[in-house]
Amino acid sequence: MNKLDEICATKREEVAARKAAISLADLESRAAAQTPPRGFRRALDAKVAAGGYGLIAEVKKASPSKGLIRADFDPPAHARAYEAGGAACLSVLTDAPYFQGHEDYLVAARAACTLPVLRKDFMVDPWQILESRAIGADAILIIVSALSDQQMCEIEDVAIGLGMDALVEVHDAHELERALALRSRLIGVNNRNLKDFTVDFARTYELVGSAPQGCTFVAESGLTTRADLDDMAEHGVRCFLVGESLMRQADVESATRALIGAA
Numbered sequence: 001m002n003k004l005d006e007i008c009a010t011k012r013e014e015v016a017a018r019k020a021a022i023s024l025a026d027l028e029s030r031a032a033a034q035t036p037p038r039g040f041r042r043a044l045d046a047k048v049a050a051g052g053y054g055l056i057a058e059v060k061k062a063s064p065s066k067g068l069i070r071a072d073f074d075p076p077a078h079a080r081a082y083e084a085g086g087a088a089c090l091s092v093l094t095d096a097p098y099f100q101g102h103e104d105y106l107v108a109a110r111a112a113c114t115l116p117v118l119r120k121d122f123m124v125d126p127w128q129i130l131e132s133r134a135i136g137a138d139a140i141l142i143i144v145s146a147l148s149d150q151q152m153c154e155i156e157d158v159a160i161g162l163g164m165d166a167l168v169e170v171h172d173a174h175e176l177e178r179a180l181a182l183r184s185r186l187i188g189v190n191n192r193n194l195k196d197f198t199v200d201f202a203r204t205y206e207l208v209g210s211a212p213q214g215c216t217f218v219a220e221s222g223l224t225t226r227a228d229l230d231d232m233a234e235h236g237v238r239c240f241l242v243g244e245s246l247m248r249q250a251d252v253e254s255a256t257r258a259l260i261g262a263a
């Protein structure tokens with residue numbers, strides 16, 4: 001079993017337990033009590049339209065490949081630093097077993113800023129989308145390689161019905177084709193292979209040309225320097241998802257500004 005399959009199997013068990021602990025009516029009323037979704041894709045597009053880079057800055061404590069990334073992990077402080085540094089959006093890991101994430105981190109980060117927030121987790125059941133809205137998430141992740149066409153469709157339908165955006169994550173041409181059968185036009189290419197954790201920017205370079213006009217195209221993972229982003233921009237990519245390299249900096253706000261600020 002590859003790592004992604006293992007993570008998704010763990011997630012299915014977790015979701016079954018969570019579902020048993022709360023009624024659908026309760027979850028629906030929590031979702032209805034939330035402030036409306038903040039436009040996630042819209043925030044990225046606005047940064048790009050203004051001539052900048054659209055950054056999804058990730059609140060990430062640890063990862064399966066790197067272990068603990070940040071000891072003094074402080075989601076609201078990181079959220080404020082990312083916003084002040086010019087990020088368009090946040091991504092917050094909520095998966096506990098593999099990323100040491102938590103729903104509370106998303107709630108705290110979102111409350112500390114005005115940025116739209118992606119719930120970065122492994123969606124295996126449409127129920128999780130309602131749960132994501134109930135904790136305030138503005139967008140969810142659809143990992144194409146983890147789902148069937150029908151599962152992706154069901155998950156996307158719930159997200160759209162709740163007014164949320166879906167970031168559809170692919171890593172090869174076939175997955176991109178499957179992604180484009182969905183309605184969402186927010187596509188991410190993960191440079192990191194979730195099956196073995198190797199990183200290769202060529203994944204983005206190979207796929208950006210196949211993204212249709214009007215698509216918001218995001219390069220994800222392994223991006224560290226301003227030069228990495230500028231190289232991506234030469235290939236036509238202007239939106240980025242960055243976690244680890246920013247989370248390792250003592251001064252997250254300055255690091256964010258240095259990564260995406262006007263040259």
Ligand SMILES: O=P(O)(O)OC[C@@H](O)[C@@H](O)c1c[nH]c2ccccc12
Pocket residue numbers: 058060120121169190220221222223241242243244245
């Ligand atoms: O920390 P990095 O290398 O900057 O990567 C961030 C983000 O792309 C990565 O966390 C990620 C991309 N897709 C995912 C899916 C699940 C969990 C995590 C991820």
